[in-house]
Amino acid sequence: MTAARGLRVAALAAGVGGSLAAAYLGLVTGAVPVDVGVGRRTRALGPQTVDITAPRETVFDVVAGPYLGRTPRAMSEKLKVLERGVDLVLAEHFTPVAGGRLRAVTVETVRFTRPERIDFRLVRGPVPQVTxxxxxxxxxxxxRLVYEGQMGTxxxxxxxxxxxxxxARWENAVDASLASVKAEAERRTAVSSG
Structure with a gap:
């Protein structure tokens, strides 16, 4: 093999490798969603069940507050509400990935049915479908808070x-969120009880 041909092969390999790395980063961060509608498979998310020693209205308010009201500064690295309605919002959710070096961004609609239900639907993210x-x-x-969902790829x-x-990462993020909801709802209940 000539030196020129070896350089062309190395350049081609570097280009292919760079393209694959860019595609992977785009998928992981949600910047390049893939929704081709071919070969769609679905899988269940959850269920996860959490019992919370707090009234249902308090738990609902803990979950809905950052979306329907003012998003606390402490949550600004996890949540940004793009459009806010009476019972529906469009929100970006940020999740650290790759050891915190990258940030996955999902855009979801969140619908609130007080006091018993909150529904999320993916608009943009690392997979084409999540409810x-x-x-x-x-x-x-x-x-009792029960989380369930469905993911399609x-x-x-x-x-x-x-x-x-x-x-796996999605459910870990939900698990952390549920633990946070439980802690805050129980804290509010303890404060209001005296």
Whole structure:
């Protein structure tokens, strides 16, 4: 192989490698969503159940407050409301990935049905389809919050593999969010009780 041909092969390999890296980064961060509608497969998200020692209205307010009211400064690195209505918002959610070096951005509609339900629908993100719900029911000890959802990916097995990777991180982020909701709702209940 001549030196010139070796340089062309190396340049081509670098270009292909760079393109693959850029595509991966675009997918991970949600900047380049792939929604081709071919080979769609769906998988369940959750369910995750959390029992919260707080009234259902308080739990609902903890979840809905940053969306329907003023988003606290402490949440500005996780949430930005783009459009706010009476019972529906369009919001960006930010999740650190790659050890915090990157930030995944999802855009979702969030619909509020007081006091029993909050529904999320993905508009843009690392997969083409996600629908989720928080369903709140009253219990003798307070509130039971049940999270369930469905994620869809395209391109058959490749999409299924990608969906499994995304779902693991997605459910971990939801788990952290539910723990935060539980802590804040119980804190508010303790303060109001005296």
């Amino acid at each position: 989720e719900s928080f369903v709140l029911s009253e219990t003798t000890a307070g509130t 395209d391109l058959w097995r490749i999409g299924q593999w990608w969906g499994a990777a995304v779902a």
